Amino acid sequence: MEGVLIEKIQGGNPVAFTEIIEKYQKKAYYFCLHMINHAQEAEDLAQEAFVRVFKSIKNFRGHSSFQTWFYQILLNLCRTHLRRRYMLNRVTFNFPQNTEFDERGQMSIETIIPDKSWGSDPGKVMRNQELKTALAQSLDQLPPQQKEIFTLKHFLGLKISEIAEITGNAEGTIKTHLFRAIKAMQVKLKDFREEF
């Protein structure tokens, strides 16, 4: 099915390309959003990934699935962007609260962690807010590779074998990073165990 779509794009069919964008746009956008924590930049990067697909689709030979190829492009774009951001010393560790995006377009806690029903108890609401902050921070403070793998696994729902193909690592390495990422977050969130 997807193979036919790719062939159509390679043949210059604009409808097929729009279909591919429709299919992957949400995953691409949310992946970038979790990776770089900035709404506008995430949107730009996701769009750039599709432009790269358009540029290189004729070179796509189908040795891997289109999904793997696309996420490789996306991952490389995010890595380059984060490296550039690091070089420009623009890494931010603050977590804006209560708005979906702040004035700089950064993702808020509400966006990362959904609001669960905690009742109207002010103490619980405050504690819930603290928990959200801690969850977001625990994710953001993971080493880059662990964050990448956790994001690909948890938010894109990819299989370990697919992540291994995208990142070029062995499946065992992916499992180890995933386990360590979750363990690291558990350690950081130990104060909130009772809240869950």
Next chain:
Amino acid sequence: MECKVSQTKLVEYYYQELSQEESNRLREHLLLCPVCQKEFTDLVKILDNFEVDSNIEKSTEFWVEFREKVWQKVSLYKLWGNSRAPWQILNPLRLLSAIGGGLFVLLIIFTSIKIVEERQQVKGADTELAQEWELIENFDLINDIELIEDINVVDQVEG
């Protein structure tokens, strides 16, 4: 199944990545082992709190606009090919770098011209000095000739 092994498998179990056989073995272990039960419950609680997509669902307009923007960028690529469009080259940071670089080059050219001019001036001054010096050197001789001529005139007058 040992606890150490099962705990590394808990993540895979949560994401349903284990084979049927492994899942069954782990499930049996979880029923018997309170430590792993606790570990798995903690894991589920944390990972379930990261469910996000439904909460940050964007409007249909956002996605329509998203596709339009992709097509706009693709059109630019068609227009400019692999080379960058002028406004991509002239982003503020690059523009500042270009202006800075240009000013630096101008400064070097200006300084070089000034140095050359100063050297030429010094050389000119040297030439003038040399000419003057020559005059000074020859001054006595000229004077002498004039004096001799004057003496001759005086002699003639006196004579």
